[in-house]
Amino acid sequence: MINVYEKIAELIKNGTEFVFVIVVNAASATPGKKGFKMIVLKDGTFYGTVGGGTLEKDALEIAKELFKTKGTYYKKYVLKEGDPLSLGMVCGGEVELYFEYVGTKKQMVIFGAGHLGKAIYEVAKVSNEYEFLVVDERPEFANAENFPNATVFSGAGIYRKVTELPMREGAEVVILTPGGENDPYILKGLYNKNISYTYIGMIGSLNRRSKCFEKAVELGVSKEFLDKIFAPIGLEIGSETPFEIAIAILGEIIALKKGYIDKVLTERSAHERT
Template identity: 30%
Template sequence: MDSADLNVLRSVLAWREAGQRVLLYTVVQTWGSAPRPPGAMLALRGDGMLIGSVSGGCIEDDLVARLRDGRLDSPRPVVALVTYGVTREEAARFGLPCGGTLRLTEEEVGEADWVRELLRRCEHHELVARELDLASGAVSLAPASREDTLSFDEGHLRAVYGPRWRLLLIGAGQLSRYVGEMARMLDFEVLICDPREEFAFGWEDRNARFVPGMPDDAVLAIEPDERTAIVALTHDPRLDDMALLTALESRAFYVGALGSRVNSAKRRERLAELGLPQEAIDRLHGPIGLPIGSHTPPEIALSLMAQIVALKNGQVAPSRSPQQVQTA
C-alpha cells in the first residue's frame, strides 16, 4: 500500500468520525488500457470533496456530478457496481484509452471500525486482506501474504492492503540525503541510523525517522520484512559491517553496501571471516545500483533507487560491469 491509499483511508476515517457521508470507490476490474489498476481507490465526501484517484480525472468529475445531482440520494444498495467505457463513445467521453473499460465498487461507508483497524495493522507492518460482501456491505479483515492479490467474483471483493515500503539507511552523510529524498518521492518510508551525532544536523526537515542505537541494533529494532530495503552508506566497516551481519540474515528484500568492486570483495571476505554463511553473503548488493556510469552522489542515489525499485517490482536488475565503480 502506498501513501495515496493510506491517505484515502485516513480521510475516510476522519470524515466518518466527523459525521460526514462517505462513498468509497475501488477499481475492481479493468479491460484494455484502463488508466488505473485494480485496487485503486477514491473517497467522496457528502459535500463533493474527494481524495484518491480511479482515472485521469474525467471519471472523478462524473462521480462528483452523480452525487451533486441527487442520483445517489434515492434508495440504493449499500454497495453498487459502476462501469465506465463499455462503448467507444463512453471511452472517449471519460478519457479512457480506446477500448479501455473499468469497473468500480461504489460503497456507502457506515461504521468505520474496519478502517481504523486496517490502518492500525498497516502501521504495525502487517499485510491485511479486506473482504467486502457486495450484497450486505459487510466488511471483514484477515491476514494476507505477499502472494495474495485482488480478487472479485461479482458478489465478493477481496483486496490486499499493506504497509508502505521501507528503506533503512546506515549513515546520515551527503549521499544518504540524496537517497532519502528520492526514496520519499518514490513513496518509501525513510529510516536512518547513524550513531555519530555530528551527522544528524540538517535532517530535521527531511521527513526521515532516526532509529537510535548501533546499526545492528537498529536493524533488529525495525524487524525487517519483505517490504524493507537496507543500505549501508557510511564507508566505515565498523558501522556498515555491523548492519550487514544482521540485515543479510533478515527478510529484507534488498541489502546493499556502498563501495567499489575491490572494496566490495574485501567486505565479503570480512563477512565470511565473521562467520556469516555464504548463502547470506550472496544476497549482498555491492557495488550498489544499476550500471549508469554514476560517479556523483545524486547519480549514485538515482542508480541505487532504480535498482531497489526494479527488485521491488519483480524485475531482475543487472549487475555492474567491472569497470563501473563507486567513489563517493
C-alpha cells in the same frame, strides 16, 4: 471479540497487506447486518464477519482475488432460492458488500545519513512507495530535520544494534557508512535479524568489499548471505553527484524487482574485469 479497527491499526503498523470488507446495505432477515466488517489476510486468515455461511465464503474468495488486482469491488447478493444472484441461502433478503484492498508501503533502510543517504531519501520519497528507517551514529546527520517523516536511530554504537531495529520482511537496505569499518557489524546484524530482504547494497570499492566480507565471515555471516549483496552498489551510468548516484542505486533496486537483474549482473561483471 476482536476490535476490527485496532486490528487494522496493528496490520498497518506491521506492514501487512489486507482486504477490508464491509456490509454497506442489508435488507430483511439477512445474517449480515449493515456495518458488519471483516478483515482478510493474504493467507486466508480473517477477522470479523459479514454474516457467515455461503455469503462469507464467497466474500473470502473475492478478497483472495483482490490481492492480485489490488483494487476495490462491490457486489450485491440476493439471498433467496431461485434468484440469479442467489447463493442458495434460504434466509432471504439482500446484502451489499464493499471490498477494498489496503496495501502497505515498502520499507527502505538507510545506513549512513550523509549526503548520499539524504539524496536517496529525497529521490525515493517522491514515489510515495516507501517508509524510511534511517540509521547513523551521527545525530547531526540522522535527525528529524534532515529526514522528516522517517524513523531515525542515531548515537554511538547504533551499528552494533542492528538486530534491535524495527526492520520488516522484504526491506530494501542500502549501506552508505563513511569509512566502512562498521559495515561488517551491520551485515552481521542483518544476517542475525533472520528476515528476508528484497535488496541489500553496500557502497565502496572492490577492495573495501573484500575486506568487509572477510571480516563479516569471521563474525559468523554466511557466504551465501554475502553473495546476495550488491557491492559496489548501483548501476554503472557514469553518476558523480549524490543525486546521480542515488538514481543509479534506485535503478538497480528497480532492475532487481522487475527481473532485469541477470543483465545488471552481467554488465557489472564485465566492468569489474576491466
